[in-house]
Amino acid sequence: MSGHWRAGWRDGLPELFGRDWDVVIVGGGITGAGILLEAARRGLKALLVEQRDFAWGTSSRSSKLVHGGLRYLKEGKFGMTRESVRERQHLLREAAGLVEPQGFAFGDYVGRKPGRRLFLVGLALYDFMAGQRARHYYTADEFCMLAPNVARAGLSGGMCYSDAKTDDARLVLRVLQEAQRHGGVAVNYMAVQSLLRTDGQVRGALLRDGVGGASHEVRAKLVISATGAWADGLRGQGGAAPKLRPLRGSHLVLPAWRLPLAQAISLMHPRDGRPVFAFPWEGVTLVGTTDVDHGADMKLEAAITRAELDYLMLALRQQFPQLDLTEADVLATYAGVRPVIDSGQADPSKEGREHALWLENGLLTVTGGKLTTFRVIALDALKRAAPLLPGWRDSLQARPIFQAAPALTGRRLSVEQEGRLLGRYGPHAQSLLDAAGPGELATIPGTETLWAQLRWAARAEAVQRLEDLLLRRSRVGLQLRGGGLEILARVRAICQPELGWDDARWDAEQAAYLALWQSHYSLPAPRATTTTTAGA
Numbered sequence: 001m002s003g004h005w006r007a008g009w010r011d012g013l014p015e016l017f018g019r020d021w022d023v024v025i026v027g028g029g030i031t032g033a034g035i036l037l038e039a040a041r042r043g044l045k046a047l048l049v050e051q052r053d054f055a056w057g058t059s060s061r062s063s064k065l066v067h068g069g070l071r072y073l074k075e076g077k078f079g080m081t082r083e084s085v086r087e088r089q090h091l092l093r094e095a096a097g098l099v100e101p102q103g104f105a106f107g108d109y110v111g112r113k114p115g116r117r118l119f120l121v122g123l124a125l126y127d128f129m130a131g132q133r134a135r136h137y138y139t140a141d142e143f144c145m146l147a148p149n150v151a152r153a154g155l156s157g158g159m160c161y162s163d164a165k166t167d168d169a170r171l172v173l174r175v176l177q178e179a180q181r182h183g184g185v186a187v188n189y190m191a192v193q194s195l196l197r198t199d200g201q202v203r204g205a206l207l208r209d210g211v212g213g214a215s216h217e218v219r220a221k222l223v224i225s226a227t228g229a230w231a232d233g234l235r236g237q238g239g240a241a242p243k244l245r246p247l248r249g250s251h252l253v254l255p256a257w258r259l260p261l262a263q264a265i266s267l268m269h270p271r272d273g274r275p276v277f278a279f280p281w282e283g284v285t286l287v288g289t290t291d292v293d294h295g296a297d298m299k300l301e302a303a304i305t306r307a308e309l310d311y312l313m314l315a316l317r318q319q320f321p322q323l324d325l326t327e328a329d330v331l332a333t334y335a336g337v338r339p340v341i342d343s344g345q346a347d348p349s350k351e352g353r354e355h356a357l358w359l360e361n362g363l364l365t366v367t368g369g370k371l372t373t374f375r376v377i378a379l380d381a382l383k384r385a386a387p388l389l390p391g392w393r394d395s396l397q398a399r400p401i402f403q404a405a406p407a408l409t410g411r412r413l414s415v416e417q418e419g420r421l422l423g424r425y426g427p428h429a430q431s432l433l434d435a436a437g438p439g440e441l442a443t444i445p446g447t448e449t450l451w452a453q454l455r456w457a458a459r460a461e462a463v464q465r466l467e468d469l470l471l472r473r474s475r476v477g478l479q480l481r482g483g484g485l486e487i488l489a490r491v492r493a494i495c496q497p498e499l500g501w502d503d504a505r506w507d508a509e510q511a512a513y514l515a516l517w518q519s520h521y522s523l524p525a526p527r528a529t530t531t532t533t534a535g536a
Helices: 009-017 030-040 078-094 116-130 140-146 168-181 228-236 306-319 371-388 415-435 451-460 466-473 485-499 503-520
Strands: 021-026 046-049 099-109 137-139 155-166 185-187 190-198 201-209 215-225 247-255 264-268 275-281 284-288 332-338 355-360 363-368
Touching: 009 185, 009 201, 009 215, 021 030, 021 201, 030 046, 030 168, 030 363, 030 371, 046 168, 046 190, 046 215, 078 099, 078 116, 078 155, 078 371, 099 116, 099 140, 099 275, 116 155, 137 140, 140 155, 155 168, 168 185, 168 371, 168 415, 168 466, 190 215, 215 228, 215 371, 228 332, 228 363, 247 306, 264 306, 275 306, 284 306, 332 503, 355 371, 363 371, 415 451, 451 466, 451 485, 466 485, 466 503, 485 503
Parallel strands: 021 046, 021 215, 046 185, 099 264, 215 363
Antiparallel strands: 099 155, 137 155, 190 201, 201 215, 247 284, 247 332, 264 275, 275 284, 355 363
């Protein structure tokens, strides 16, 4: 089952689940993908199952930043920041083209916290941890050259620093594909109905196929729950008390021409002082984020609220007053739920972001943490798992995340496009190019995605729903107005034959996708009165 997901790959699932597994990982986000990779490359027979699509939850709805956690310095969490900075640097080297540098600009306004002196001290320490030095402070005129359109009133100057960004869903797919190269197996739309126990210890799971409807039993020496914000659900089957505080972070997507940025702009929200950012991403401009308690049913998909939209629009109007931005400029919205350990803080933003591991009656739960440190989290999980895996030993030293991919041949692309494809697809990038039809190496207008990427996703990346294709394998559902309604005819012409869907199936999938987009990725309905809370 190595390599990509071949046509008809789900037909072999009954035989697959009957094998003897060392580890079954539940959850197909970045944490689960990282554990699958580290387990498989170290000789363990490892299977990952995800009840929805890969990266369906938090890992396709993050802020897309691979950052060192600058804000954690002021909280005294130096170890966490150092660890994050080091992992960011590894990712910039080892996942080039997928994880990319991003400059950040922070205006120094009269009377606005945290203030020039404190910020520069933090940036000096940030640089030290990364083993680099750079100029950070600029005069007001210089700053406006770096960050045009920012508010000038009260501007004394500004600070600039470097972090990184990524396409979070593509990062998950690339990690899963690297795990498959080492013999790991990943199956989407496969839900855990219940955990199987022997003498009170978890020894497997009863699965239900969300595509075909069949049930399967799978046995393993160890079950690892990497279900993030949903982890209390599996833990609760054994009677464990909840430990998580799901927090929602919502975002806006605007056209790059409407909010043109060269640097990411970081600011403190005028209402509560929380950090808010806007930055260029995948041909659009991304704005976020909120940080509020997510009280909705965790079985339902998260969506932005009217209060969160108002909160983010207020920040934009304050920072970019001359652009006169309105809700009509918003292309799309999205919301993700963060897995945060509940420590009882009144302010959600003050909850810690460290990861946690709990071993309870044979179920190892891994939750919390940050996208940036997924490799560290995976290695910590395997260190905890080692005593439960007799006969398996490994030094668990960090290794390069991805195999180096060979250079592309035979097609003329820009250096930047080649880098993007190699970063996102690794050794499969050449096959993607070879599969491209006439005109499919052109970029989809309004995005940085090639039409050929849609064909390859439909052919080789386990797409089961149209939303998988448009919201996660590609991001065109976030980048184009109406979820990409105007290009769906061409998407159909390219992808329907690859997916093997008849006309009735495509029509049903398209209707379901557009309904989902309207209810969860568009603007929330206006309301007569607005009640706001901190971060929303």
